[in-house]
Amino acid sequence: MLNCVEVSCSDSGGGGSDNDDGGPYTTDNGGNEGIEGGGGGGPGSTTTSPTTGTLPSPTWIANELNINLTAAQIDYLIDYPNIFDEVRNFLDRNRHSQEAEDFVRAAIDALINNGEVDFDTQTIIRTNFNTDSLTESQKRLFIIAKNELLNNCLGAALLEAVDRANVTMGATSLGEYNPNTNTISFRSNNDINSTTLGAELMHAYQQQLYGTLSDIFNGTNNVGGSNMEFEEKAFNIKKDMLDIDTGMFTYPGEQGLTNWLIDLDINHPTGPIILSQSELDGWFEALEEFQQFHEGNPDHYGDPINYNQNPDAILNLINNVLESDCN
């Protein structure tokens, strides 16, 4: 299970206080020298600064860690002492191996770009969601939804696969994805949750992988629209299946898909999965059930099936989970 170290985690309402607006190093008026975790937002271990009453210098940071870093990386560590502590502990634990140093450099770069890092599992998730148009409370909801996804192996794999998207409000249904602008939008604050986010991120990943969503969603060629919606349902069902203690709804039109995913789970305990012809046939049979259930309705659920479009997106994600030690 991933436990993200995220720059913006601290303002998610999840227990940390705001500390992403500036350097959380605290300088004690009484002359205590120190780098301290920012106000509950970070691990909060303490180290000693070589200078009294001032922020630690770049030279001190570089010497303390004994690793080559860029000026931007050092500036980041000065601003975020909790990350500095994580980095130092990580390097100590790994005896400053070359691999550990490389990981640290990549991790700081990812954090600078709003990505997430788990030093325990050495996982870097580079995400760059532009949430500028959201209000502060909407941003908080978005971060909570994203963190919920991160805590699910399939959700984490999806966040790792989709590295960039704009996030806005203004959808007419609970969530929408616009492939032309790579924008995920939500209808209301209530709709900013991990299920909706996962569904729209799945469409973003499909666009990244297949590049066909513009045509389908713009109505120039809607063949395959049901494939996209069906595969998005597969993501959320499989995600729920991985949350072993949590029940999930099963809806008409998706029984075959649920059974297909359960069969896949049982027949492929390890990866990578390469679908057999009968498994592929099973996918399209389940897709037909889904498409027929929704046929004639104004959204894309009932669009004609593209029988040449295999479920590569969901399979990639499942394989990423199977090949990782995420559980």
Added chain:
Amino acid sequence: MKLKNILFTLFFLSIIQFTMAQVTPIETVTDAKQTTYSTKSYNNYDTTFKNQSYDLIRKLQENLRLVDNVDLTFIKSCVLNDTSLQNTNSIFYVEYIVNQNGNVLGCRLINYGNKVSLSNNEVECILTAAMNNTFSFNNIPNDVNDFYSRIMKRYVFK
């Protein structure tokens, strides 16, 4: 007085027996992939669930959120003395049909892979316990009063 007590006890026991017997007879369907044990009422309620209007189903699908505090460890309790199940990593699914209050109306146990076989007593114990589960929901659409939903839960027997 004593006779009265005995009669009352017998009456009380017969009520309990009647209540417990609601899950029997159990309908069992076996195919190459799985064995499914359903309470007698399951299929009827499942049909009712599926026959809800398309609009209602979509509305539920988009809005309804499950609050699930159900713990399936009762499955282990029901097969506690069955040594054939030890270390089999058998995967069981329990599927429930519930009403808008989260009360279970019917349920079924699915033994995927047919790795193990369960006795009638074990199945009855599991389904009886499952019938007593309750769920709750968040975000029920304002204009929806009565509805059925279907919930699936997984249990891996280790």
